[in-house]
Amino acid sequence: xxxxxxxAALWLATGFALVQVLLAWGAAxxxxxxxxxxxxxxxxxxxxxxxxxxxAAFLLLVTLFxxxxxxxxxxxxxxxxxxxxxxxxxxxxxxxxxxxxLWVTVLxxxxxxxxxxxxxxxxxxxxxxxxxxxxxxxxxYAFLAFASNPFxxxxxxxxxxxxxxxxxQDPGLAFHPPTLYLGYVGxxxxxxxxxxxxxxRDVGPAFARAMRPWVLAAWIFLTIxxxxxxxxxxxxxxxxxxWFWDPVENASLMPWLAAxxxxxxxxxxxxxxxxxxxxxMLAVVAFSMSMIGTFLVRSGILISVHAFAVDPTRGGFIxxxxxxxxxxxxxxxxxxxxxxxxxxxxxxxxxxxxxxxNNLLLSVILGVVFIGxxxxxxxxxxxxxxxxxxxxxxKAAVPVxxxxxxxxxxxxxxxxxxxQWNALFGKLLVPVGVAGIAFALVFALGGAQxxxxxxxxxxxxxxxxxxxxxxxxxxxxxxxxxYGMAVAHLGIAVSIAGMAADGAFKVERLAAIAVxxxxxxxxxxxxxxxxxxxxxxxxxxLEAHLKATRIGSAPFDLFxxxxxxxxxxTNTNEAAIATELDGQLYTVIGQGDGEGRWQIRAxxxxxxxxxxxxxxxxxxxxxLSLIGxxxxxxxxxxxxx
Amino acid sequence: xxxAAFLLALLLAxPAAADSNRPPAAxxxxxxxxxxQEARARALMETLRCLVCQGQSIADxxxxxAGDMRALVRERIARGEQPAAIRGYLxxxxxDYVTYDPPFSWVTAPLWMAPVLLLVIGLLLARRLFxxxxx
Numbered sequence: 001x002x003x004x005x006x007x008a009a010l011w012l013a014t015g016f017a018l019v020q021v022l023l024a025w026g027a028a029x030x031x032x033x034x035x036x037x038x039x040x041x042x043x044x045x046x047x048x049x050x051x052x053x054x055x056a057a058f059l060l061l062v063t064l065f066x067x068x069x070x071x072x073x074x075x076x077x078x079x080x081x082x083x084x085x086x087x088x089x090x091x092x093x094x095x096x097x098x099x100x101x102l103w104v105t106v107l108x109x110x111x112x113x114x115x116x117x118x119x120x121x122x123x124x125x126x127x128x129x130x131x132x133x134x135x136x137x138x139x140x141y142a143f144l145a146f147a148s149n150p151f152x153x154x155x156x157x158x159x160x161x162x163x164x165x166x167x168x169q170d171p172g173l174a175f176h177p178p179t180l181y182l183g184y185v186g187x188x189x190x191x192x193x194x195x196x197x198x199x200x201r202d203v204g205p206a207f208a209r210a211m212r213p214w215v216l217a218a219w220i221f222l223t224i225x226x227x228x229x230x231x232x233x234x235x236x237x238x239x240x241x242x243w244f245w246d247p248v249e250n251a252s253l254m255p256w257l258a259a260x261x262x263x264x265x266x267x268x269x270x271x272x273x274x275x276x277x278x279x280x281m282l283a284v285v286a287f288s289m290s291m292i293g294t295f296l297v298r299s300g301i302l303i304s305v306h307a308f309a310v311d312p313t314r315g316g317f318i319x320x321x322x323x324x325x326x327x328x329x330x331x332x333x334x335x336x337x338x339x340x341x342x343x344x345x346x347x348x349x350x351x352x353x354x355x356x357x358n359n360l361l362l363s364v365i366l367g368v369v370f371i372g373x374x375x376x377x378x379x380x381x382x383x384x385x386x387x388x389x390x391x392x393x394x395k396a397a398v399p400v401x402x403x404x405x406x407x408x409x410x411x412x413x414x415x416x417x418x419x420q421w422n423a424l425f426g427k428l429l430v431p432v433g434v435a436g437i438a439f440a441l442v443f444a445l446g447g448a449q450x451x452x453x454x455x456x457x458x459x460x461x462x463x464x465x466x467x468x469x470x471x472x473x474x475x476x477x478x479x480x481x482x483y484g485m486a487v488a489h490l491g492i493a494v495s496i497a498g499m500a501a502d503g504a505f506k507v508e509r510l511a512a513i514a515v516x517x518x519x520x521x522x523x524x525x526x527x528x529x530x531x532x533x534x535x536x537x538x539x540x541x542l543e544a545h546l547k548a549t550r551i552g553s554a555p556f557d558l559f560x561x562x563x564x565x566x567x568x569x570t571n572t573n574e575a576a577i578a579t580e581l582d583g584q585l586y587t588v589i590g591q592g593d594g595e596g597r598w599q600i601r602a603x604x605x606x607x608x609x610x611x612x613x614x615x616x617x618x619x620x621x622x623x624l625s626l627i628g629x630x631x632x633x634x635x636x637x638x639x640x641x
Numbered sequence: 642x643x644x645a646a647f648l649l650a651l652l653l654a655x656p657a658a659a660d661s662n663r664p665p666a667a668x669x670x671x672x673x674x675x676x677x678q679e680a681r682a683r684a685l686m687e688t689l690r691c692l693v694c695q696g697q698s699i700a701d702x703x704x705x706x707a708g709d710m711r712a713l714v715r716e717r718i719a720r721g722e723q724p725a726a727i728r729g730y731l732x733x734x735x736x737d738y739v740t741y742d743p744p745f746s747w748v749t750a751p752l753w754m755a756p757v758l759l760l761v762i763g764l765l766l767a768r769r770l771f772x773x774x775x776x
Contacts, residue, residue, distance in 0.1 A: 368755060375749075379748055379749075386748070386749065387740060388743055391742035396755070510670050511672075599670045601670070
């Protein structure tokens, strides 16, 4: 019954989405007529009900997984009654159909959120926005119903299911997709706002202020999702890498880059009424990147470690939806952008100028990642098999990224509209000095190569520059979003410092040793005390007992495992990682050679934790900003009332 | 006791994960004694694709073929071969697909030009924003 109820909820949601589009059309046309407010109120309610119905369908699917209902095909294919509860729940979205349902659910709930909370936007623009949101939802509901129905029954039901990919059986990864999807699909609101504003010819500060909290919220989730995903890959894949330029990683990076650019340009539009066309374009691009990312991941068109749900036949359907929505939005942009007046102007040396530079450089990086990710497909069409990976992305994107870091340091020190070169140089004196000293120290004394030394220098300079806007201010009266900016920019400095330190100073030791022998890695001596079997709820393992000793501190034990999962049969590495203030000791056990020796892989990774600490700071900065903006909007609304 | 027997069976079945029962080549999982040579080998391995994996370099894969390729790279580096020559050898053997650093050719020219082109187009677009200075 539950599966049928879930399917019914989906169809009902589709029906409500259709009604929502029609009502939105009516409300946008007759926004100023007598019945306007009534139609508007109905539209809001329909959007909320549509969100609740999608949520109900999703929760019913989770229920099927929790109950291990083996009469449902999706549960059979992706779950097993012996699995721990958390992975039964996570199994609901650890597959193609379930993750698409989650995707649509977030889309519908975002629309409901706009209907519920958006009070200040002109009625017509809000109506058009809700209509656009529902129009996107209809396409993806259709995709679920016709190409990816998660509620299909199987008859006769088998005795038990086939299990979830063991790589996905990890607490971090269980909540990685929902976080990422809140970000991915949260950007749909920005897209719908942009379409709504274009339709109603209402591109201006009010529209930007309405859109800003949504962009910020989505961006925070994306930041957390990417940071957590990177850490997951780091500890789960067992080789100490934390970013692989894998197509699926790129698919999450592209919306983040676009959203980062968007959230800077939307500020210019909201406070200074500049960059109108750019902001609209970026809003369209950001969600387009989310949809393209979904297409890349879900169609399995690219070979990747993450392509767990591979089904190219569904790719055609998503591709058609992509063409429809992205093409439609771009056509609307082309048709209407001529009527959008140039906003307020500004000089080259100004806060706006720095934000344009930010937009430009982020867009170039986005373009590089986009082309690098899709180029192998193009080459394949021309009959050439190519691989594009880290070497290309590092050569092409890192220089632009470093310029962007420099701009990040300088931008917040500039005045709005007009500033002087001399004033900028004066303010940058201290950060540039710090950067120079840090570079020289790392390069000359630390023995690092010039590129990591340069990155560490820039990080030090950015760290200083990012707190400068707070200096000589009354800190209690400083608006929260200014703190948010400082924390987020500081987070970038912290994160890239971690990347450079890991790149320049990591030590790797691969060895085959017998019990009683040891290897030295960085400041540690790691001794193999024994290898023994271990067992968990649905796996068994080989577990090494290692003792790590470092001069001047107490020795500690590490227990890396090689796990064997029976359903489906798979091996995974469970690295044992010890976190110290100055870095991480990362150990892995490999195979035995049958003569009493075991492969031990060990890395000393100085300050590597800064990468994710910085990511968390960036998200925290976004959160402070969001709280500050929402509070200020609310206060303004009260004053206006 | 039954649990112990079960675990023992699993331990013996451990190589099921590997592609064959052959033990991995020595240099697949151990480093070269010379640190400078190992650094060169490592840098090269990070840019070579594991052909049987999904989007991993041979430097971070547990697949047997990745191990064999690591051993090959380390052996040749130890013999004094240049990384570029080893890459060339592997490209000859497996095609351009094996390198994550696509060689410049007519096919890849647009790819390698893309960053510069994007920057120029962006600058031209941005210039229009500033031209109306003081207007």
